[in-house]
Amino acid sequence: MCAVKADETRRKIVVAADKLFYEQGFDTASFADIARVVEISRGNFYYHFKTKDAVLAAVIEHRLDERKAMLRHWEQEEDNPANRVKRFINILITNQTNIMAFGCPVGTLCTELAKLDHTLKSEAAGLFTLFAEWLERQFVELGCGGQAPDLAMHLLMRSQGVASLANTFQDAEFVRREVEAMYQWLDNQLSPKRPT
Amino acid sequence: MCAVKADETRRKIVVAADKLFYEQGFDTASFADIARVVEISRGNFYYHFKTKDAVLAAVIEHRLDERKAMLRHWEQEEDNPANRVKRFINILITNQTNIMAFGCPVGTLCTELAKLDHTLKSEAAGLFTLFAEWLERQFVELGCGGQAPDLAMHLLMRSQGVASLANTFQDAEFVRREVEAMYQWLDNQLSPKRPT
DNA sequence: GACAGATTAGGGCGATCGTCCTAGCAATTT
DNA sequence: AAATTGCTAGGACGATCGCCCTAATCTGTC
Numbered sequence: 001m002c003a004v005k006a007d008e009t010r011r012k013i014v015v016a017a018d019k020l021f022y023e024q025g026f027d028t029a030s031f032a033d034i035a036r037v038v039e040i041s042r043g044n045f046y047y048h049f050k051t052k053d054a055v056l057a058a059v060i061e062h063r064l065d066e067r068k069a070m071l072r073h074w075e076q077e078e079d080n081p082a083n084r085v086k087r088f089i090n091i092l093i094t095n096q097t098n099i100m101a102f103g104c105p106v107g108t109l110c111t112e113l114a115k116l117d118h119t120l121k122s123e124a125a126g127l128f129t130l131f132a133e134w135l136e137r138q139f140v141e142l143g144c145g146g147q148a149p150d151l152a153m154h155l156l157m158r159s160q161g162v163a164s165l166a167n168t169f170q171d172a173e174f175v176r177r178e179v180e181a182m183y184q185w186l187d188n189q190l191s192p193k194r195p196t
Numbered sequence: 197m198c199a200v201k202a203d204e205t206r207r208k209i210v211v212a213a214d215k216l217f218y219e220q221g222f223d224t225a226s227f228a229d230i231a232r233v234v235e236i237s238r239g240n241f242y243y244h245f246k247t248k249d250a251v252l253a254a255v256i257e258h259r260l261d262e263r264k265a266m267l268r269h270w271e272q273e274e275d276n277p278a279n280r281v282k283r284f285i286n287i288l289i290t291n292q293t294n295i296m297a298f299g300c301p302v303g304t305l306c307t308e309l310a311k312l313d314h315t316l317k318s319e320a321a322g323l324f325t326l327f328a329e330w331l332e333r334q335f336v337e338l339g340c341g342g343q344a345p346d347l348a349m350h351l352l353m354r355s356q357g358v359a360s361l362a363n364t365f366q367d368a369e370f371v372r373r374e375v376e377a378m379y380q381w382l383d384n385q386l387s388p389k390r391p392t
Numbered sequence: 393g394a395c396a397g398a399t400t401a402g403g404g405c406g407a408t409c410g411t412c413c414t415a416g417c418a419a420t421t422t
Numbered sequence: 423a424a425a426t427t428g429c430t431a432g433g434a435c436g437a438t439c440g441c442c443c444t445a446a447t448c449t450g451t452c
Contacts, residue, residue, distance in 0.1 A: 005418095005419090005428075005429070006428070006429070009429085009430095023311065024311055024312070025223070025308065025311045025312070027221070027223060027224055028223055028311065028312065030408080030409065030410080031409080031410065031411090032408080032409085040430075040431090041430065041431045041432065042431090042432085042433095043412090043413090043414095043430075043431055043432055043433075044429075044430050044431065044432095045411095046411070046412065046413090047428090047429065047430070048429095050411085050412095051410080051411080052410065052411090101310070102310065102311060103307050103310065103311070107360050107364075108307050108311070110360075110363070110364045111299050111304050111307060111360065111363060111364075112221065112308075114297070114298065114299065114363050114364070115219065115220055115221045115224065115298060115299070115304070116220070116221070116224065125364050125365065128361070128364055128365070150373060153361065153370055154374070154377070156357075156361060157354070157357035157358055157360070157361050157374060158353070158354065158357050159357070160356065160357040160360040160361060161352075161353035161354050161355070161356040161357025161358075161360070162353055162357075164303050164306075164307065164353070164356040164357070164360065165324070165349065165352060165353050165356060167306070167307060167310050168303075168306045168307075168310070168321050168324055169321065169324070174349055177346060178350070178353060181350070201398080201399070201448095201449085202398075202399070205399085205400095226438080226439065226440080227439080227440065227441085228438080228439085236400075236401085237400065237401045237402065238401090238402085238403095238440095239400075239401055239402055239403075239442085239443090239444095240399075240400050240401065240402095241440095241441095242441070242442065242443090243398090243399065243400075244399095246441085246442095247440080247441080248440065248441090
């Protein structure tokens with residue numbers, strides 16, 4: 001009775017819901033869709049999650065855990081904060097196929113929840129905050145000081161913009177070009193030639 | 197019987213649908229919602245539009261017309277192409293309230309239609325293309341030559357990124373800062389200090 | 393004022409939504 | 423072997439969806 005079976009099923013539901021919420025949107029993806037993927041009955045759903053919002057909360061939690069693990073991984077693999085930031089920029093390349101098909105998982109969720117005026121929209125925004133604060137720390141380590149928060153937001157902004165247009169235009173060359181420009185921008189921040 | 201009545205009602209429907217699709221999303225906004233705003237019966241809807249997709253098509257058409265008129269207006273008011281581009285950038289300020297509440301009308305629609313894999317997603321993308329080509333023409337006039345298409349897409353990308361984060365974080369100061377940075381970027385393109 | 397066409401109101405269609413209930417199967421404990 | 427608990431299957435609920443049909447009303451012409 002160690003409840004390991006339920007935990008496993010619950011995990012499967014969260015993973016499936018995560019994927020479906022991303023690919024179809026939170027509102028469009030239904031209980032029936034999720035149940036079909038997990039291969040459980042719709043009725044059984046209620047045992048694990050009382051409401052759809054509860055599923056969404058679990059999905060956001062799951063995404064937070066995944067992103068935190070990814071950021072930790074980058075910190076372990078890269079000594080240089082600049083290279084860590086480059087890892088972030090490079091998501092646009094490594095996740096290009098998904099982004100072109102469905103946009104940025106974080107941005108599109110926040111946008112949808114804002115339109116639905118959903119209770120959990122601030123929780124979803126926490127995914128952005130996670131990246132913003134992590135990037136900020138890297139810029140602090142790089143000696144950007146008080147500029148660090150603005151630089152972090154600027155980079156986040158560019159990745160969102162690229163994801164949005166990549167999704168609309170399906171233009172891989174555009175993505176490559178903008179990623180290159182972001183690398184360039186990063187270098188300029190580290191060895192400033194008196195901008196402004 | 198000059199059908200002026202029907203045209204007027206049809207126009208009201210399109211305007212109401214435009215607003216609701218923007219504020220709630222295409223999928224969430226229902227016939228009943230639109231009919232309530234226009235103050236007609238749900239049944240009457242069918243006389244003007246056979247399907248919801250037909251309403252969407254009309255809304256996209258309507259948005260295209262509005263944007264084209266706006267761009268024409270800018271061209272009349274501003275002789276200098278640089279000032280025209282600044283007008284574009286300044287949308288983020290003039291439309292700030294709506295953007296913070298519901299995101300960019302063009303970007304969020306394209307994103308949603310992509311997730312729904314909707315037939316009209318390429319038509320919606322035409323709204324982006326309209327801006328991209330218009331910006332490109334301004335950059336050509338400014339003597340940017342072959343760079344013009346890339347510069348246009350870059351600017352479009354930044355406006356999308358700013359709109360997305362403005363929507364999520366409700367940070368007016370961030371918007372102001374990024375708009376300023378876009379003005380700066382524009383100036384740099386016009387008097388290049390050997391970048392790259 | 394009768395007629396014809398344009399426009400409207402209202403309700404019904406089947407499908408699907410999130411939610412909820414309950415009977416039964418599966419697995420572990422005593 | 424019996425009993426307790428964990429977990430599941432299946433269906434029913436009211437509401438709402440896009441869509442469709444038809445009868446009534448309005449408007450302008452002869």
